[in-house]
Amino acid sequence: MNRCLECEINTKQRACPLCHQLLSTTDLPKEERAYPAYDQKRFKVKDRLAKFAVFGGILATIICLLVNIIVMPRFLWVFYVAVAVFYLLVSLNHTILSPSHLGGKIIAQVVSLTFLLLVIDAMTGSLQWSVDYVMPLIILAGIVLICMLIIKVRMKWTGYISFLLMMIGLGYLPLILYFTGVSHVLWPAVSAASLGTVSFILMLLIANESFMTQLMRRFHL
Known part of the structure; x- marks a missing residue:
């Protein structure tokens, strides 16, 4: 031994x-x-870089918080820094350095980027352009990207089913926000929901048996 x-x-x-x-x-x-x-050395370098990025991001946020409280306590601009650091950490640690599935990376980018822009919009005193345009268009872009990946990989398309279903589910969120009165522009919400619906129907038509099998596996039916 x-x-x-x-x-x-x-x-x-x-x-x-x-x-x-x-x-x-x-x-x-x-x-x-x-x-x-x-490649163990490469893995160790990535792991150390990820930990260093988290430490640096937290340290930068704390320093900005202290400066904000001392210099301009009435306007907490530190939240801009915090969400920007959060998005950068997600992009670096999960999207660039992580060996995670590409579909999961797209989902993480859609969610984190949407969150970043929602906070920026809310901090400026409103919540309109982010929910009216940014959220549905980013979700729409995510659905398009995953559909393109499914077309490209072909034989390995089943690995993207869960992520496609998640994006389709997110596609209906802008429409829900419109009907609840949170957003006020209809066409971006309809576009995201429509593309999600079309993608689902196409998967049923093109890969009916395989898609249904994967669907039942995902939901343990």
Whole structure:
């Protein structure tokens, strides 16, 4: 039994299955590896960068809060900084550095960017352009992106079903906000909801059996 001191694991292989460091004096050919290549150093760099970004973001927000309270306590502009830092951290840690599914990255971008613009709109004294235009158009863009990815990957399209359903569900949110009186412009809300509905119907028509099977798996039917 060989032991890798770097990864702290025991293995019968002549090389570590994680970092591929040679554990015996005999060289190990690539084709004999029992596991796919794993770049441990790259993972550690990404992990440290993600932690450093979170620490830096929190520190910057705290400093801005103190400056805001001391210099301009009547106007809390620190909230602009906080939501901007939040969006940057989501973009860096989840979208750029994370190995997460591409569909999940699109969902995270849609939600975080919408949240950022909603807060900015609310801080300016209103809540109109964000709910009237920005929210439905960002959701619409997210649906388009996921549909394009499904068309591109083809054989692996089932991995995007959950994310497409989530985006379709979000597509009806602007319409709900319009009918509840929160938003006042109809066409962006109708566009997002319509595209979501069309996408769902097309999936039923084009990949009827496979789509329904994946749908039942997702909802445990």
